[in-house]
């Protein structure tokens with residue numbers, strides 16, 4: 001896995017996947033990938049353009065042979081910049097269970113734009129075993145506490161059948177645990 005913006009992220013041998021910050025030119029591909037399945041709430045194309053413009057330094061895309069095969073939209077909470085909020089992450093079906101989402105999470109937290117971050121938070125439904133496993137893995141790797149608590153109950157969602165969202169929190173953590181270990 002190559003991550004051109006972070007020197008500590010060493011290349012993985014024979015990997016054709018590159019992790020990089022997005023540009024506005026990636027927004028349409030991110031929108032298509034976000035909508036390619038039922039798992040995510042699909043935001044408007046304009047929303048992904050804003051993310052790629054205003055939050056590009058804390059977001060990542062995974063590119064393989066010119067195609068976007070994964071993305072992660074993350075930003076520092078304006079009211080608490082030591083907290084990195086993971087909004088959406090999606091990996092193309094064909095690329096799942098190979099450590100790509102884990103690499104994006106490990107990669108973003110090492111970026112200069114995340115200096116001083118000591119918590120990762122986000123929301124997830126109880127049934128999203130992939131998301132919960134991803135966050136728990138991150139907590140294990142950073143030797144940090146993991147917690148979940150209710151956040152947005154079902155009745156706050158206008159669309160019928162939307163599960164309640166629970167806030168997960170990893171932290172506080174010390175990035176030296178990642179640096180000591182090296183990279184996948």
Ligand SMILES: CC(C)(COP(=O)(O)OP(=O)(O)OC[C@H]1O[C@@H](n2cnc3c(N)ncnc32)[C@H](O)[C@@H]1OP(=O)(O)O)[C@@H](O)C(=O)NCCC(=O)NCCS
Pocket residue numbers: 039040087088089090091092095096097098099100101102103124128129130131133134137
């Ligand atoms: C969640 C998702 C991003 C994981 O991507 P991935 O690249 O397959 O994940 P990784 O291979 O890096 O795996 C990370 C960890 O999660 C676990 N995991 C991944 N998918 C899982 C699943 N469906 N069920 C249980 N565990 C899962 C892996 O085993 C690994 O944990 P481990 O190290 O303890 O074994 C991917 O399944 C996806 O795109 N899902 C649809 C979108 C979504 O639900 N996003 C989250 C909400 S925004």
